[in-house]
Amino acid sequence: MCLGIPMKVLNIEGEKAIAEIGGIEKEISIALVDDLKVGDYVIVHAGFAIEKLDEKEALETLELIREIIE
Amino acid sequence: MKYILEFRESSLQEPLIEKIKEISFRKGKFKIMEVCGTHTVSLFRSGLRDLLKDYVEVISGPGCPVCVTPDSFIDKAISLSKKKDFIITTFGDMVRVPGSKSSLEKERANGADVRVVFSPLDSLTIAEENPSKKVCMLGVGFETTSPSLAFTIIQAKRKKLKNFFMLSAPKLIPPALSALLDERIGIHGFILPGHVSAVIGSKAYKILEERSIPGVITGFEPLDLVQGIYMILRQIERNEGKVEIQYKRVVKEEGNEKALKTLNEVFEPVDSEWRGLGMIPKSGLKIKDLYSEFDVERVFPLEIEKSEENPACKCGDVLKGIANPEDCPLFRKVCNPENPVGACMVSSEGTCSAWYKYKI
Numbered sequence: 001m002c003l004g005i006p007m008k009v010l011n012i013e014g015e016k017a018i019a020e021i022g023g024i025e026k027e028i029s030i031a032l033v034d035d036l037k038v039g040d041y042v043i044v045h046a047g048f049a050i051e052k053l054d055e056k057e058a059l060e061t062l063e064l065i066r067e068i069i070e
Numbered sequence: 071m072k073y074i075l076e077f078r079e080s081s082l083q084e085p086l087i088e089k090i091k092e093i094s095f096r097k098g099k100f101k102i103m104e105v106c107g108t109h110t111v112s113l114f115r116s117g118l119r120d121l122l123k124d125y126v127e128v129i130s131g132p133g134c135p136v137c138v139t140p141d142s143f144i145d146k147a148i149s150l151s152k153k154k155d156f157i158i159t160t161f162g163d164m165v166r167v168p169g170s171k172s173s174l175e176k177e178r179a180n181g182a183d184v185r186v187v188f189s190p191l192d193s194l195t196i197a198e199e200n201p202s203k204k205v206c207m208l209g210v211g212f213e214t215t216s217p218s219l220a221f222t223i224i225q226a227k228r229k230k231l232k233n234f235f236m237l238s239a240p241k242l243i244p245p246a247l248s249a250l251l252d253e254r255i256g257i258h259g260f261i262l263p264g265h266v267s268a269v270i271g272s273k274a275y276k277i278l279e280e281r282s283i284p285g286v287i288t289g290f291e292p293l294d295l296v297q298g299i300y301m302i303l304r305q306i307e308r309n310e311g312k313v314e315i316q317y318k319r320v321v322k323e324e325g326n327e328k329a330l331k332t333l334n335e336v337f338e339p340v341d342s343e344w345r346g347l348g349m350i351p352k353s354g355l356k357i358k359d360l361y362s363e364f365d366v367e368r369v370f371p372l373e374i375e376k377s378e379e380n381p382a383c384k385c386g387d388v389l390k391g392i393a394n395p396e397d398c399p400l401f402r403k404v405c406n407p408e409n410p411v412g413a414c415m416v417s418s419e420g421t422c423s424a425w426y427k428y429k430i
Contacts (some may be wrong), residue, residue, distance in 0.1 A: 002214040002265040003108050003419075004290075006073040010073075029191060029220050032329040041073055043268060043320055046161070046211075047189020048218040050329060051268040051320050055071050058319035063074060065297055069085035 004043040012038060017046060044050055073319065078292030087121065093303040094125035101127040102302055102389055105243060106263035107134035107419025108290050114428035116292040126299060129391040132246050133212045133263065136163040136417040138344045141377035143239050144169030149374055150206055150237065150366065151182035157200060158184045159193040160208040163417040190222040197234040208368050209238040211242045214265040216240040216355055217329035220336035222356065224230060234364035234390050238357050241342060244270070248277045256391055259284035259302035261295070264317040264391040271325025275313045282311025289317035311394035334360050345413060345425065346386030367370060385412030388421050395425040402426065
């Protein structure tokens, strides 16, 4: 039930936003996340963005895996 | 970066699995537990559970909110659904969970108004569209969900809604881990839940560090899981017992402060009953007095008979990780996803349901 999906923010209006994944658009609440910009990716759970995704950290995780397996 | 395919890259997974095998050859086979239904399903669907079974034993714990919700909660929801002018709104899985005598699905067939919502905010829309009815949301979930439930109550207050209520029973993961460790079932490490931790942060798991039990907050794609398991085994090998974050693209040490603030504005910790684990101190959330007008149990006091669970159902032991579904005499015989006896078979993220679907 804690399933969360990474979606891209397309449009922001107050505490609401339109987010997209695989061509599907959905209205979500962004009341629980600060400083969101159009183009950011968020984890969406039960219609709410619960956190922003951090691209720098994602790339570092992949880099760390490459270091472990070398 | 779309954050999905990048973390399914098999050319990175395979060498990492070799690393897990190497630790297992050096140190033996360890038992680790995941406490998130999404991990349960992801481990099966990716085939990792089978691939790793000779090197590390991964067991499922109380990671599915629907599964750990006791019969007494369902009985209360059923009792509300029978009241005149009530509409019950809920996340989908709860509809089919059997209470001690009935389920919301059966009550709906008998005429009760039970509606499934995607977001808790949908309940407010239903309340606005039905001013002559009383709308009650079943507030179930872990820390991933409870900030959304809290925000829904704040929003109801802002909108001055008089016909919206919540039957509130959100639960907290860290006290459950503590209760599990007290049972001494021999867990060497925890795969910690990624989205619960997005809200509460890694600092919330002090109880693990105090007992020197390794824990790694892990994402949900196959590469995340392989790396998370590797990090736990590496800690075990080095005799460490700390909390690390694998899922760094989402989880911060301090968690999501805005979500936590929202949660703490509306809810406060309370002792709570878990299916299988019994009463755990300060492991649930109740609505604070400031928002008591939305607490259905305070506005409409409920009396229900003492709940009885099916004595043959091993859901409780499965949730504690001391039995697997195949140890249950009902599994696959009378209990299946079409006709579930226990909650672990109802939710698609329940351990019994995942075993039924994916276990070869």
